[in-house]
Amino acid sequence: MSYQAINFKDKLALFDEQWSPKVIAQMNDYQFKVVKLQGEFVWHNHCDTDETFIVLEGSLRIDFEDGAVNLTAGEMFVVPKGVEHKPFAEKEAKVLLIEPRGVVNTGQQTGSKTAKNDVWI
Amino acid sequence: MSYQAINFKDKLALFDEQWSPKVIAQMNDYQFKVVKLQGEFVWHNHCDTDETFIVLEGSLRIDFEDGAVNLTAGEMFVVPKGVEHKPFAEKEAKVLLIEPRGVVNTGQQTGSKTAKNDVWI
Numbered sequence: 389m390s391y392q393a394i395n396f397k398d399k400l401a402l403f404d405e406q407w408s409p410k411v412i413a414q415m416n417d418y419q420f421k422v423v424k425l426q427g428e429f430v431w432h433n434h435c436d437t438d439e440t441f442i443v444l445e446g447s448l449r450i451d452f453e454d455g456a457v458n459l460t461a462g463e464m465f466v467v468p469k470g471v472e473h474k475p476f477a478e479k480e481a482k483v484l485l486i487e488p489r490g491v492v493n494t495g496q497q498t499g500s501k502t503a504k505n506d507v508w509i
Numbered sequence: 510m511s512y513q514a515i516n517f518k519d520k521l522a523l524f525d526e527q528w529s530p531k532v533i534a535q536m537n538d539y540q541f542k543v544v545k546l547q548g549e550f551v552w553h554n555h556c557d558t559d560e561t562f563i564v565l566e567g568s569l570r571i572d573f574e575d576g577a578v579n580l581t582a583g584e585m586f587v588v589p590k591g592v593e594h595k596p597f598a599e600k601e602a603k604v605l606l607i608e609p610r611g612v613v614n615t616g617q618q619t620g621s622k623t624a625k626n627d628v629w630i
Contacts, residue, residue: 391571391578394585415559415587415607418539438536444583450512457512462565464515466536486536486607 396422396444400482402509407501409485409493410509419489419506426480431472432495439467439487446481450474517543517565521603523630528622530606530614531630540610540627547601552593553616560588560608567602571595 399412399422407429409421425448441448442464450457450465451474457465467473494502520533520543528550530542546569562569563585571578571586572595578586588594615623 389573389576391573391576391586393578393580396583396585413561413585413587415561416590416609420561420585440534440536440541452510452512455510455512457514459514462517464517464534464541465512466534469537488537 394420396482396484399509400424400444406480407493408503408507410507412509414489417489418486421485421487422509423483423485423493424480425475425477425483427477429475430494430497430499430501431474432497433470433472434467434487434491434495435470437488437491438469439491440485441465441467441475442484442486444482444484446477446479448481448483449476451476515541517603517605520630521545521565527601528614529624529628531628533630535610538610539607542606542608543630544604544606544614545601546596546598546604548598550596551615551618551620551622552595553618554591554593555588555608555612555616556591558609558612559590560612561606562586562588562596563605563607565603565605567598567600569602569604570597572597 406424409423411419411421413420443459443461447460527545530544532540532542534541564580564582568581
């Protein structure tokens with residue numbers, strides 16, 4: 389049987405839209421999503437789950453109510469469940485998100501930045 | 510408050526042992542583990558869970574009973590629950606494993622390659 393690796397660069401080359409996570413793999417009930425981020429997101433939290441950010445290319449800052457974390461390619465951070473956060477990237481950053489299937493990118497703060505969920509590429 | 514990114518290279522620089530996954534982060538009940546692999550592992554499976562491999566540096570082959578997948582840096586693969594597999598790396602590969610807390614590296618095939626579990630660095 390032929391098994392196929394999932395290549396992050398290849399998957400990222402398939403779309404241009406920013407702030408719109410695309411699912412590339414699933415492990416049990418968790419999904420791996422690639423996303424392109426630039427500019428400022430909205431403050432939000434995920435009340436039921438932690439959320440993992442792995443930076444694949446570029447740099448990302450995640451603001452919290454009492455501080456921030458700066459991430460560059462080859463770094464990760466787990467945002468704890470329920471913690472308000474707001475991602476920001478001056479230039480486009482390419483990020484791998486890992487979180488349970490069904491998590492909405494803006495948490496309960498639905499609005500213009502809320503992306504369609506569970507979109508596979 | 511000061512938040513700290515988790516840097517894969519920095520974590521990998523903290524140890525030399527091969528086939529001995531070290532936990533660097535936890536998301537809900539899932540753990541992120543860095544590991545250095547070289548040579549041939551043992552055939553095993555994880556009967557309760559899928560297991561994710563992300564290659565950070567080098568190349569890795571995962572053999573299955575009916576084929577294999579080749580992975581290089583920037584690629585990932587999810588080994589489905591219960592599927593027999595055997596990782597192999599000709600030169601040392603540096604890998605990020607993601608799986609539920611408590612998963613033993615050799616599955617039920619405990620032996621000389623079985624590593625201490627839940628070791629944080």
